[in-house]
Amino acid sequence: MLLVAVLPRWREMSTPAVVVKDVSKSFAGVRVLHSVNLSIAPGEIHGLVGENGSGKSTLVKILGGVHTADPGSEIFLCDEPVSLPMRDPGRHGLAIVHQDLALVESMSVADNVGISTGFDRPLAAHISRRREHRIVRSLGETLGLSLDPARPVSELTPAERSVVAILRALRQVGEGRSGHVIVLDEPTAALPRDESIRLLELLRTMARNGIAVLYISHRMHEVLNVCDRISILRSGHLVGTRDAAGSTESEIVRLMLGYELGAFYPEKHLSTNTAIRLEVRNLTHGAVSHVSFTAHKGEILGITGLAGMGHDDIPYLIAGGRARLKGEVCVNGVMVDGSAKSAKHAGVELVPGNRQRDAFWLGGTASENMTLPYLGKFWQGLRISSRRERAFAESEMRRYSVRPVAPSLEITKFSGGNQQKIVLARTLHQDPRVLLLHEPTQGVDAGAKKEILNIVRRAADEGAAVLVVSSDSEEVAELCHRVLIMRYGRISSSLSPDEISEDRILSLSQCALVGQTRIPGTS
Amino acid sequence: MQTNTGPAADRGVPLSPEPATSAETGGHAAGGSRASLRLSTVGPWAVPMLLCILFISFSVLAPRTFGTLANVRVMIGGQATIVLLAMAIIVPLRAGDFDLSISAVMILSGCTIGALSAHNYPPAVACVLAVLIGPAVGVINGLLVVSFGIDSFIATLGSLTILSGLATLISGGSTIATFPTGLIDIASQTFLGFATPVWVGWIIALLLLYIFELTPCGRYLLFIGGNRDAARLAGLRVNAFRRGAFIVSGTLSSMTGLLFSGALGSVDPSAGSAYLLPPVTAAFLGASAIKLGRFNVLGTLVAIYLLAVGITGLQLLGIQNWIVDVFNGACLIGAVGLTRLFGRAASR
Numbered sequence: 001m002l003l004v005a006v007l008p009r010w011r012e013m014s015t016p017a018v019v020v021k022d023v024s025k026s027f028a029g030v031r032v033l034h035s036v037n038l039s040i041a042p043g044e045i046h047g048l049v050g051e052n053g054s055g056k057s058t059l060v061k062i063l064g065g066v067h068t069a070d071p072g073s074e075i076f077l078c079d080e081p082v083s084l085p086m087r088d089p090g091r092h093g094l095a096i097v098h099q100d101l102a103l104v105e106s107m108s109v110a111d112n113v114g115i116s117t118g119f120d121r122p123l124a125a126h127i128s129r130r131r132e133h134r135i136v137r138s139l140g141e142t143l144g145l146s147l148d149p150a151r152p153v154s155e156l157t158p159a160e161r162s163v164v165a166i167l168r169a170l171r172q173v174g175e176g177r178s179g180h181v182i183v184l185d186e187p188t189a190a191l192p193r194d195e196s197i198r199l200l201e202l203l204r205t206m207a208r209n210g211i212a213v214l215y216i217s218h219r220m221h222e223v224l225n226v227c228d229r230i231s232i233l234r235s236g237h238l239v240g241t242r243d244a245a246g247s248t249e250s251e252i253v254r255l256m257l258g259y260e261l262g263a264f265y266p267e268k269h270l271s272t273n274t275a276i277r278l279e280v281r282n283l284t285h286g287a288v289s290h291v292s293f294t295a296h297k298g299e300i301l302g303i304t305g306l307a308g309m310g311h312d313d314i315p316y317l318i319a320g321g322r323a324r325l326k327g328e329v330c331v332n333g334v335m336v337d338g339s340a341k342s343a344k345h346a347g348v349e350l351v352p353g354n355r356q357r358d359a360f361w362l363g364g365t366a367s368e369n370m371t372l373p374y375l376g377k378f379w380q381g382l383r384i385s386s387r388r389e390r391a392f393a394e395s396e397m398r399r400y401s402v403r404p405v406a407p408s409l410e411i412t413k414f415s416g417g418n419q420q421k422i423v424l425a426r427t428l429h430q431d432p433r434v435l436l437l438h439e440p441t442q443g444v445d446a447g448a449k450k451e452i453l454n455i456v457r458r459a460a461d462e463g464a465a466v467l468v469v470s471s472d473s474e475e476v477a478e479l480c481h482r483v484l485i486m487r488y489g490r491i492s493s494s495l496s497p498d499e500i501s502e503d504r505i506l507s508l509s510q511c512a513l514v515g516q517t518r519i520p521g522t523s
Numbered sequence: 524m525q526t527n528t529g530p531a532a533d534r535g536v537p538l539s540p541e542p543a544t545s546a547e548t549g550g551h552a553a554g555g556s557r558a559s560l561r562l563s564t565v566g567p568w569a570v571p572m573l574l575c576i577l578f579i580s581f582s583v584l585a586p587r588t589f590g591t592l593a594n595v596r597v598m599i600g601g602q603a604t605i606v607l608l609a610m611a612i613i614v615p616l617r618a619g620d621f622d623l624s625i626s627a628v629m630i631l632s633g634c635t636i637g638a639l640s641a642h643n644y645p646p647a648v649a650c651v652l653a654v655l656i657g658p659a660v661g662v663i664n665g666l667l668v669v670s671f672g673i674d675s676f677i678a679t680l681g682s683l684t685i686l687s688g689l690a691t692l693i694s695g696g697s698t699i700a701t702f703p704t705g706l707i708d709i710a711s712q713t714f715l716g717f718a719t720p721v722w723v724g725w726i727i728a729l730l731l732l733y734i735f736e737l738t739p740c741g742r743y744l745l746f747i748g749g750n751r752d753a754a755r756l757a758g759l760r761v762n763a764f765r766r767g768a769f770i771v772s773g774t775l776s777s778m779t780g781l782l783f784s785g786a787l788g789s790v791d792p793s794a795g796s797a798y799l800l801p802p803v804t805a806a807f808l809g810a811s812a813i814k815l816g817r818f819n820v821l822g823t824l825v826a827i828y829l830l831a832v833g834i835t836g837l838q839l840l841g842i843q844n845w846i847v848d849v850f851n852g853a854c855l856i857g858a859v860g861l862t863r864l865f866g867r868a869a870s871r
Contacts (some may be wrong), residue, residue, distance in 0.1 A: 047686035320758065344758045357757050361749035363816055372746055374759050375739035425759075 015041045015079050016499065018063075018094070018181045023073040025058050032058050033069075033236045040181065040212040045203055047223040048216045049245065050233035050256055051445040056216050058232070060185050063214075065089055077181065081252045090117065093180040095169035097187055101161055103153045110136045110149035113168045113231050139167045142413035143205050149414050159195035160333075166202065172268045179359075182206065183214040186443075188222060193471055194306050194510070195471055200226040202257035203267050204300035218445055220249045221474065255444050262448055266457040270497060273297045277465035278348075278434045280318065282327035289489040290327075295434070295465040300456065302480030303469045306509050310489040312353070315436035316468050319343050319350035331434055347433030351423050353442060353469075359423045360411050367393035367407035400425045401451055417448025424455050435459055435466045440476060477502040485509055540667065561579040570812035570822065570858050581836030588839045591615065596716050598831045604629075604783050605663040605721035605827055609809075610727050611775035613818045615768040616806055618749035620675035621666055622769060624660060625776040626798040627686035628851040632656045632780030633790035634690045636706070637699030646703030651780055657777025660686065661770035669765045683799070690792040696719040700789040710785025728777065744768065745817060803857050811858045830854060 012148040016039040025033040033055045050056050063066040063075070065086040077084045078090050089095065089278035101113050136149040142217040147163060157162065166182070173180040184203070188196035188206045196219070203226055207213055217223050223230055224244050231241045232255040240253050254262070278295040289309040295301045305311045318329050320336065320343040329336040352358035360369050370393050371378065393407035400421045402414070411419065420440065427435065440456065441449040454480065460466045470476050476483055483495040485508045493508050565572075581592030609623050615622040639649035660682060667678040712719050735741035747754045747761050748777040755761045784790045808830075809823030810816060833854065834847050 009548060098732075340755060340758060341760070350756060357750075357752065359753050361746045361753060363749045364746070368742065372742070372754075372759075375742055379739070383733075384739060384742070 003094060016040055016076075017044075017078060019074075019076040019079075021074040021076065022077065023059065023211075024070040025055075025062060025067060025073075026070055027194070031236060033062075036233070036236075036238045038231055038241070040214060042180075042210045042212050043207050044229065045207050045213045045215055045227045047216060047219070047227035047230035049218075049230060049252060049305075050231065051447055052417060054233040054256070055236040056183065056233055057205075060096060060183055060214075060216065060237075062086075063089065063094060063183055073130065080149070087226035090172035093173045094183070095181075096183040097162075097165045097171035097185065098167050099186040101165040103161055103164060105154040106152060108150050108152055109147055109156075109164050109167075109411070112153055112164055113139070113171050116168055116172055133173065133325040136167060139170050142209055143202055145202070145207060157195070158191055159199060162191065162199055163202065166206075168445065170206075170211075180210075181212045181214065185216045185217070186218065187215075188219060193473060195224065209407075215325065218254060218443065224249060224252070234258055247252060257447050260273045262447075265475075266454050268300075268479075268481060269457075269461065269496075270481055278318075278467070279330040279331060280327070281330070283314070283317060283329065284326040285317055286310075286313060286324065287489050288317065291486075291489070291491055292327075293484060293494075295467060297450055297459050297463050297465055299482065300460050300466045300468060300480045302476035302483040303467065303486060304471060304473055304483060305486035307471065308357070309486040310508075311469050312438065315438045315467065316352075317348055318407060318434075318467075319348055319436055333465055347431070347434065349427045349432035349434070350436045351420075351427050351438065351440060355416075355419050355423055360419070362410075362412050363410050364411055366397070366402070366411050366414060366422055368409075369411045372423055373376075373426065373430060395424070396425045400427075400455060412483075415445075417444040417452065420444055420452055421448070424452065428455070428459055432464050435464045437466065437468045439470050439472075440468060441470075441472065452494070473505040474502045477505055487511065490494075527662070549732070554767070564828070566861075567813050567815050570808065570823050570829060573858075574825055576697040576790060577829065577832050577836060579665075581832065581839070585836070585839050589836055590729070591772040592716075594835070594839075598716055598828070598835050600721055602827050603718065603786070604725050604798060605777040605801045605805065606724035607720065607782070607822050608776060608798060609805045610724065610731055610820070611724055611779065611826060613729070613806045613809070613823055614771045614775075614804050615671065615675070615765070617741075617744040617748050617818045618679055618765050619751060619769040620768065621632040621679055622664060622772045623676065623679040623799065623828075624664060624686055625779075625802065626795040627683045627690065627774060628660050628773055628776035629659050629798060630790065630792060630795040631686045631690040631693070632777040633784035634694045634699055636703070636781065636784055636793055637701050637790060638693045640703050641699070641701040646705050649703065650706065654777045654778075654781060657773035658770050658774070660777075661773030662766070664773065665766035665769040667690065668769065669762050686792050687792075687795050690795070694790070694792040696792065698789050698791045699784075702784055702788060706781070707788055710782050715727070718786060720786050721777075723782060725777075728820050735796060735820055748818075756789040801851075802829075803852060808815060808855050808858050809847060826858075 018040050020036060022035045022037065023033060024031065024035055036059060038046070038048075042236060046377065047058070048056055053230075060068060062073075062084075063086065064071045065088070068085040069075075073084060077094060082092060084092075084291050086092065095489075104115070107115075110129070111134050114127070114132050117243060133149040137146065140147050143166075145163065146512070147160065147167075153161060155166060166184075166187070169426040173182065178388075188199055200222060203213055203215065215223065215227060220401060224247065227244045228320065229241055229254060230244050230247065232239050234256060238300065239258075242255075244250065250264075256303070274298065275297050276294050277297045277299075280294070281292045283291040289310075291310075291314065293301070294478075301313060304313045313508070319334070320340040321337050329338070329343075331348060334346045336342050336346050336348065356362060361372075367389060370491065371389055373388075375384060378384045378392065380388060390407050394405055395408065396402075397405045402418045402421045402425070411422070414422065424440075435456075441452055444452060453475075456466060456468070468476060469478055477500050480500065481497055483500055484491050485493045485495070485505065495504065527659055588594065608629065611625045612622055618766050631782070635647045635653040635656060639652060640646065644652075660792060664679055664682055667673045667682070668675045671678075714722060714814035729869050742765060743754070743759050747759060747764050748759070749759055784794075787810050805823050805826040808826035809821075812825050813819055814822060830851060833850050838844075
């Protein structure tokens with residue numbers, strides 16, 4: 001309660017928690033950061049946005065002591081200059097929560113929180129379980145949540161994992177004192193929207209306790225909602241710092257890209273052809289029960305819902321390869337029996353949500369990953385013609401504006417957006433009759449997202465029935481002709497073209513929560 | 524024969540699939556310095572270069588014993604069985620599965636021919652039955668690994684042990700030397716100074732090289748080995764390929780048993796273990812040469828001959844026998860370690 005009373009004072013305090021002054025960084029003569037200046041006050045949530053490759057991660061790595069900044073760069077923490085490269089940032093009161101969280105699955109919450117500070121014990125000393133649990137509980141209490149310290153991380157939901165990573169960061173910077181800095185690198189990228197909202201509330205609580213938060217995200221509406229000020233990076237230059245209150249999404253995106261994005265979402269041309277392409281009847285498996293729907297030629301059908309309501313399984317059940325399903329899936333009158341082969345044969349193609357796990361061989365090149373399903377095309381004179389394969393990959397990469405156009409570059413060297421375009425290029429080349437998209441723009445920056453949505457729109461215009469399964473209700477509202485909302489494995493409502501709006505989708509999804517407490521990390 | 528896909532080959536991907544560490548690599552794509560670029564182009568050729576350097580140094584140090592045509596023939600001839608078994612094991616390895624039963628299949632098929640001949644079966648029947656052991660074991664391995672989902676290392680370790688036991692049963696535990704003379708004649712036939720097993724090994728290597736590098740099949744195997752789920756979702760018949768790979772490796776191993784017993788004229792049922800580690804070592808060492816991070820034919824051949832040259836050279840220089848094992852192990856760790864180093868330098 002005391003904290004709330006103290007709140008206004010921090011905002012007025014003139015000593016910033018962290019100042020980044022003229023920080024530059026070059027790799028092999030290529031400058032990726034140009035004299036970036038930032039300052040964050042205690043209790044401020046400061047957003048950092050920019051396209052992939054704009055230098056956000058480089059800046060974070062300089063703060064974390066992974067990279068050494070170029071000479072002339074200075075960083076001050078609580079007005080004291082820090083010698084660069086920064087050693088042991090935790091001791092200076094700065095901690096970083098990386099996107100992949102870096103948690104050990106098999107260990108408990110308390111162990112994961114304690115490990116980065118070595119449990120504040122000499123190497124061979126006894127770790128007091130009781131003390132560790134008490135620390136985790138009291139850290140949790142400062143944020144108004146309770147998390148069982150003994151639970152193994154493998155049992156936690158994605159949102160709870162993020163909470164554990166944040167608790168660890170709090171432990172690293174030490175308890176309670178103001179003027180500490182926590183950097184969050186895309187903490188909500190893997191979270192569905194409702195859970196990320198709760199995580200953002202957590203950030204606000206942290207800020208109220210006097211901690212300066214640097215928050216990096218691709219999700220523009222979250223940044224605008226949660227942050228006090230927003231800094232925008234473009235190709236390594238800081239192009240501006242804005243007050244979130246007076247800014248609009250399009251203004252920030254324009255600064256990020258350096259040009260007008262135009263109407264972000266492609267126009268919805270509604271297809272008049274109502275020939276049924278995909279018919280699903282009584283689909284039942286695991287969390288999905290008795291789901292029936294149809295999709296027309298040229299239609300983009302959205303399926304959404306809160307996390308765990310079953311919509312995430314639907315594309316994989318239709319595309320096959322998982323357990324044999326109950327119910328019927330029919331494409332152009334041809335039955336699909338739940339095997340990947342029959343789905344392919346009927347013209348069903350899937351763009352999975354987890355590209356790295358379900359679409360790519362990470363040891364391969366862009367071209368090897370792109371041409372896999374139709375390698376036979378390049379057969380010439382008893383061998384695969386590498387010349388033809390390369391020419392094909394290059395022309396496809398140009399067509400889908402994949403950057404860089406380098407077919408023999410490893411797939412892991414491409415940014416998330418460009419990887420997604422490569423998956424789309426591969427999928428669309430097979431002329432799908434039914435295109436299944438799972439979280440098509442997850443972890444993708446604004447510019448690439450627009451390009452990807454345009455590609456999806458084009459595929460529908462060319463006659464495919466497109467199924468978009470996404471938890472991004474804004475995207476679903478703007479892109480889809482029709483939207484189905486799932487609740488506990490069933491379709492709870494269906495929105496026709498003139499009924500669709502983001503608010504409506506959100507409120508219909510949240511209906512599922514009435515009488516339920518699914519608050520991550522709290523009980 | 525080798526068509527290199529340019530920079531595609533210049534990479535140091537670890538053998539085990541490793542999650543990508545950063546989603547945002549755009550800013551650092553240009554980060555490789557010139558020195559590390561040079562390192563990464565050297566990487567694929569480090570093991571071949573080492574082979575050349577060792578060969579030349581031993582030829583200089585021991586010109587009258589090592590640097591002779593006769594010695595080269597002996598070295599290559601001595602590796603014929605290892606080449607065949609290494610070709611057998613890289614097929615399932617490329618598809619992401621171990622097949623440790625190769626050496627046991629070889630010994631069992633050898634013992635089978637001997638035992639059947641001793642009971643006066645016609646040589647042709649004995650040979651056909653012996654060769655059929657391979658595909659049969661391949662089918663069983665495929666069943667255990669693909670259908671029942673037992674880890675391939677464990678499942679084939681089990682079949683290795685069972686098959687060794689069967690070999691002892693058939694042979695009665697003692698060395699078998701009752702082989703048809705026709706088989707011995709064919710196996711000891713020489714052409715240009717190399718015996719039949721050497722030529723068969725090279726022909727199979729050439730065939731696999733073609734399949735691996737120039738046909739969709741080779742690419743499919745790589746993809747299946749690299750990311751099985753993605754391959755399945757991309758529409759590949761993953762299970763069929765994995766089963767097929769086990770059948771191919773089994774068949775190659777039992778054929779090796781045929782040539783092996785013919786060439787030696789006698790088979791010791793307990794000799795299997797001596798023929799297991801060298802092909803596995805060669806396969807992994809080979810994945811750090813020529814096509815980094817991928818099990819490939821040329822790299823495996825280079826690795827086999829590198830080990831042979833090193834060991835023969837050391838022996839001819841009069842160095843004690845225990846050096847052999849130390850050299851084998853050091854080569855494997857050294858080569859794979861260097862490849863990781865090159866890979867890391869290239870991606871920094």
